[in-house]
Amino acid sequence: MKKLKFDVRDIFLTPRLALSGKKIWVQMLGLGTGWLIYTILAYVAMLVNGQSLAEIWRMYHFFPCLWGVCGSVAWYSWLIYAIGILAWIKILLLSSVAVARITYKQLKGDEFFSSGDSFKYVKKHGIAAIMGPVSILLIIAFFVIMAIIAAWIAKWPVLDIIFLGLPYLLYFIVATFVVYTAVVFVVSLILAPAIVGTAEEDTMETVFQSYSTLWSQPWRLVLYEGIVGALTVVATFIYGYALILGYKFFNFVFGASWLMDGKMSRIVEQASSYLFGINSPLTPAVSRFFYICTPASLGMVRPLWLGTTDIITIVLVTIALFIIAGTIVAYALSNFSVGQALIYIILRKKKDEEDLVERKDEDELKEEEKSAESASEEDKTTESETPSSDEKAEK
Numbered sequence: 514m515k516k517l518k519f520d521v522r523d524i525f526l527t528p529r530l531a532l533s534g535k536k537i538w539v540q541m542l543g544l545g546t547g548w549l550i551y552t553i554l555a556y557v558a559m560l561v562n563g564q565s566l567a568e569i570w571r572m573y574h575f576f577p578c579l580w581g582v583c584g585s586v587a588w589y590s591w592l593i594y595a596i597g598i599l600a601w602i603k604i605l606l607l608s609s610v611a612v613a614r615i616t617y618k619q620l621k622g623d624e625f626f627s628s629g630d631s632f633k634y635v636k637k638h639g640i641a642a643i644m645g646p647v648s649i650l651l652i653i654a655f656f657v658i659m660a661i662i663a664a665w666i667a668k669w670p671v672l673d674i675i676f677l678g679l680p681y682l683l684y685f686i687v688a689t690f691v692v693y694t695a696v697v698f699v700v701s702l703i704l705a706p707a708i709v710g711t712a713e714e715d716t717m718e719t720v721f722q723s724y725s726t727l728w729s730q731p732w733r734l735v736l737y738e739g740i741v742g743a744l745t746v747v748a749t750f751i752y753g754y755a756l757i758l759g760y761k762f763f764n765f766v767f768g769a770s771w772l773m774d775g776k777m778s779r780i781v782e783q784a785s786s787y788l789f790g791i792n793s794p795l796t797p798a799v800s801r802f803f804y805i806c807t808p809a810s811l812g813m814v815r816p817l818w819l820g821t822t823d824i825i826t827i828v829l830v831t832i833a834l835f836i837i838a839g840t841i842v843a844y845a846l847s848n849f850s851v852g853q854a855l856i857y858i859i860l861r862k863k864k865d866e867e868d869l870v871e872r873k874d875e876d877e878l879k880e881e882e883k884s885a886e887s888a889s890e891e892d893k894t895t896e897s898e899t900p901s902s903d904e905k906a907e908k
Contacts, residue, residue: 517620532844533847543605544605547600550600562586573794612851613710613850617858642708657691663676703853706853710854734860752841781830
């Protein structure tokens with residue numbers, strides 16, 4: 514069990530705890546699944562909008578975005594596209610719950626809690642991390658709808674006195690509460706996976722803890738979130754740049770003049786062009802963040818003279834590069850999820866004087882119940898095997 518200090522110093526454990534194969538794998542799985550669903554639905558949205566598959570592929574390749582479509586977009590295309598975005602967000606929230614649970618178990622000293630165990634936990638409790646923010650949105654929607662109804666009634670003479678003049682002060686209080694609830698929604702969207710993953714809370718308790726945390730610890734929450742954000746950027750840059758140096762060294766060795774020479778550069782340039790080159794809209798962001806300056810990132814991919822085996826190799830290298838790049842994004846998400854778990858554990862201690870790490874979780878309680886049941890069965894067996902005093906007398 515790791516001893517926490519329950520202050521800002523614990524936040525700086527984030528990069529080290531996030532650098533875990535299990536956590537990165539879980540985030541990678543969620544990221545990849547969400548991206549696949551999003552991409553399929555984005556392509557479908559563009560197809561039903563009248564664009565051809567060849568046109569979509571030529572413009573977006575693996576990173577489709579409906580905002581970049583020229584001309585008008587039908588409402589049903591936006592609906593399909595929104596479903597894809599929401600599906601991706603849902604999957605990312607669930608993967609964050611899994612990482613928060615792994616982190617929580619690690620803090621309790623259980624290094625053998627696997628990704629499979631975290632998926633089982635998500636299957637049982639993960640819905641609360643989604644329904645918590647949704648419930649807060651419903652609260653906001655309820656008051657907004659009631660305000661619309663009251664405003665519509667108040668436009669009539671006499672009724673304006675009853676539905677506007679007299680309850681105006683009450684409306685002001687409710688409006689302030691709705692604004693506060695909107696901020697709580699953002700907090701819930703960030704903290705809900707950590708609340709569910711560490712404290713095993715249900716939907717109602719997740720909503721309550723979101724309100725309670727923002728109300729009782731606003732400045733610590735802002736400070737800690739800022740530190741987690743900064744640590745995530747720095748740690749991701751270091752991790753990503755280390756992989757990029759490995760990528761460059763690998764290409765340098767294989768591209769030696771007495772080895773693969775120009776063939777290596779043509780294959781790698783074409784494969785990498787789909788990730789951060791001329792065939793990817795991510796080029797500016799990725800290239801500037803990691804200071805990449807390659808023919809692919811500069812849009813200077815040379816004309817290709819490729820055979821069948823070269824094309825197959827390009828496909829395989831492209832897949833490998835996507836996986837490598839995905840681990841960088843997954844590590845960033847892992848930092849964020851681990852940071853939220855640490856933040857909530859610290860703030861729960863600050864506001865409720867409750868040590869979640871010391872508290873027995875549902876797995877420990879089950880183990881105790883099993884131990885108690887087995888001990889009880891052993892006692893019964895011993896009693897049945899031990900002769901009573903009457904039996905001893907008869908003997």
